[in-house]
Amino acid sequence: MNQISSFHENELDRLLALSNLGIDYYEPKQGLNYLTELAAKICGTEISLVNLIDSFTQWSVSSYGMDISQMPREESVCQYTIHTSSNEGLEVKDLRNDERFKNMFYVKGSPNLRYYMGVPLTSPEGYNLGALCVMDSNLMHLTDDVKEVLRLIARQIVDRLRLNNLVADLKNKLKESELNQKKLAHDIRGPIGGILGLSDLILEEDELTTHQEILEYTEMIKQSSLSLLDLSKDILSKEFDGNSNRNRDLREGETNLVKLKETILKLLAPQIKVKQIDFDVQLNPENQLESFSKLYVLQILGNLLSNSIKFTKAGGTITVLMNLKRNELDLILELSVEDNGIGMTSSKIHEILEAGTSTHEGTRGEQGFGLGLNLVKQLVNQRNGTLGIDSKLGVGTKFTIEMKVN
Template sequence: MSSTNEFQRLLALSDYDLDYASLETQFADLANLAAKVAGSQVSLVNLIDNYTQWSVAAAGLSTLQMDRQDAVCNYTIMGVEALEVKDLSQDERFQDKFYVKGDPNLRYYWGTPLTNPDGYNLGALCIMDTDQKELSPEKIELIQLIGKEIVNRLEILKSMKQMQEDIKGLKNDKKKVAHDIRGPLAGIVGLAEIIQHQGNQGNLEDVLEFILLIQKSGKSLLELADQIMKDEDQYLKGLHSNLFNLQSLKEKLQDLYGAQARQKNIQLRVVATNDYSEIKFPKTKLLQIIGNIISNALKFTQENGIVKVNLQLEQIANNFNLIIEVEDNGVGISSEKIKEIISGEASSSEGTQGESGFGFGLNLVKYLIDGLKGSLQIESKVGEFTRFTVKIPVV
C-alpha cells in the first residue's frame, strides 16, 4: 500500500467517526456467524487506525485492542485479496507474537479485508484457530459475504451520523436520506437469504439460527428507515446520543485508551473541569483527534511515565470552545518535527518500545482540526515533555 493510499484510507476511516468501544452489539452476531461457518475457535471484526487494531466484536475471545504492528490483519488490509497463514508459528512475521508464543497459542489465520464502497480497507474480518484448518471454497464465499455485511452496517452508521450532523437539511432531505439507507439495508436482508440458501445446500445447519437473527435485524432496520420517512420527530429523539459533555468525554477516553496505557505501564490521567459541565457539544471527530494524540503520547512515553489529558470549555460571548491539552513526560519533539506536524508533513518515528509508526497519525489530527476550524499548538523539550493544545469551536 502506498503512503498516499494509506493516508486516504485513514481519512476514509475517520469519516465514519466511530466510537470503537460501542460497536460490539452491532457486529457480535456476525463475528459469531463467521466462527460458526468456518468451524473456528476465534473470529474477530477488526478496524485498524494509524496506531491500533480495534477488535470491535469477537467470538472465542474478549474484545481487545493491540498495537497495529502486532496484528496479522495489518497485512490483510495491505492487499485486496484474503490472506491465509497456515501456521503462524512458522511464519517469521508472527512467530514471536504474544498470541502465538503464549495463550491462546494461535496457529491458523484467514482474513478478508473490509473494503468500503470507495475501495479503502477499513479493517478485516478474520478467523483464527489453535489448529491448522482447511476452508472449503463454499465456506470462504460465505465468510466474504459476512465481511460485506459488516461494511453495509458501517455504511448505515455513517449515513445516520451524517443525518444527525446535518439536522437543518434533514427536514428537506429526510426522504432522500432514508431512501439511500434503504439500499444497503435491503442488501442485508438479501444477503442473509443468500447465506441461508447456501447454508442449506452445504448442510451448515448450525449457522441457520444466526442467519435468522441477521434477517430479523435487517428487517428491523428497514422498518426504522420507513419510520424516518414518516416521523422525523421520533428519529430526532436520538440526537442527544451524539453529544458529549466534559464528563462523558473524559469517561470515554479512559475507556478507550486506558488499556493501551496499562499495557505499557503508563499512567493515563484524564481530568475534566467542572465549569460548564452541563453544556453538551457534538462528538464529531473528537475521538479521532484526541485518540490519535493520546496514542502518539503513549507511543513516545517511557514505561512508568505519565500522560495527562485536561478537558475544559471556554466561553466566548455566546459560543464555546473545547480546549484539549495532552501532556506527556516522554522523549519530546524537536522544533523541526513540530514544524512538520503543524504543516501537515510529519513522518513516522519509532516508539520507546520499538513500536513502528505508520506516519500519518498527527497529519490526520492536523487535517481534522483544520476541518473543524480549530487550532493546534505544540510545546516540547527534548527528553522532558511534550504538550499538545487543541482548541475547537463546539457550541
C-alpha cells in the same frame, strides 16, 4: 512519487475514511455481533473478529469466541490483511511457522492460535478500513466457496457500519433542524413585534375611529400577530432554552467531558498499564456535563494520547486538560495533552504542522506509521480548529487544540 510517499498518502486517505465513519470503538455496533458469529459458524472456527485499524491500534469492535477489545497495530495479523493487493485476503495456514507471528502472545500463549484467515473491510471508495478474520487453535482448511461467503459477510459488515453512521448523521441533522426552528422563531418575533407596534399606533389615532373598515383590518392584523407570537413561544418552549444541552441524557453522536474522560481511560488503559504511565485527566467543572458533538473528537484525542504514550518512557507522566466553553452560539472544545517524553526539534514540529511527518520508533520499540499526528492535523482542520505544539528535546511535548464542537 516514490513508494514510501505513495504509501503514506494512501494510508492517510484510508485513516481519514475511517475517521469519517465517526465510530466510537467502545459503543455497541448494531447488527455486527450476528454477522461476526455467522462468520465463525460458516467457517467452523473457534474465533471471529471484526477489526478496525487506525494509525496506532487495532480495535476489535465485534468479537466471537475471544474477549478482546484492542491490541497494538504492529502486533496484529490484520495489519497485513488490509495491505493485500486484492480482496482475496490473507490466509496463514500455521501461525507457528510464520516469522511475523510465531513469537506473538496469542501464538505462544493462550489461545494458542494456529490458523488465520482474514478478508479486508473495503469501503465503497476502495479503502481497507480493517478486516474480518476467523482464527482457530487447530489447523484448518477453508474451501474457496467458504472464503467467498466470508468476503460477502465482510461487505455486509461495511454496509452495516455505513448504515449506522448514516442513521447517526440523520439524527444529528434532525437536532440541527430543531435548532434552526428555534432560530426561525427568534427571527420572526422582531417583524411581528413591529406589526403590533404599528397596529397600536393606528388604533390610538382618534381621527381614524370613523374609518370602520380600517379598524377592522387593523384588529385582524393584531390578532394574527398575537397568534404568531403564541406559536413562536410554543416552538421555543420545546427543549430549546439555553440550558437544554446540560444535565440531560446524551443522544447518539454526542458526548460530554465526563463521558469523554471515561471513554479515553477505557480506550488507553492497556497502553497505559504496559508502560506504567502516570496518567491524569483534568476537567473544567463549569460545563463538564454539557453535551457536544463527538465527531472526530475521539480520533483526535486518541491519536494524540497514543503518540504521547509511544514517546514517553516507562514511568513517565501524561496530563490531559479538557475544557468546554461557549462563544455566543458556538461550543468550543479546548484540549491540552502534555507529556515528559523525548520531545521534538523545531524542524520536526514544522514537519508535522506544514509538511506531514515520518515514522519513528517509540521508547519501547513501538512501530509507527508516521501518520497519527498528520491525521490529527487534518481532522482539526476539518473542524476549523487550531493545533499548537510546544516541545523541547529531552523535556517533553505539549499539544493544544481548540475547535468548534457544535
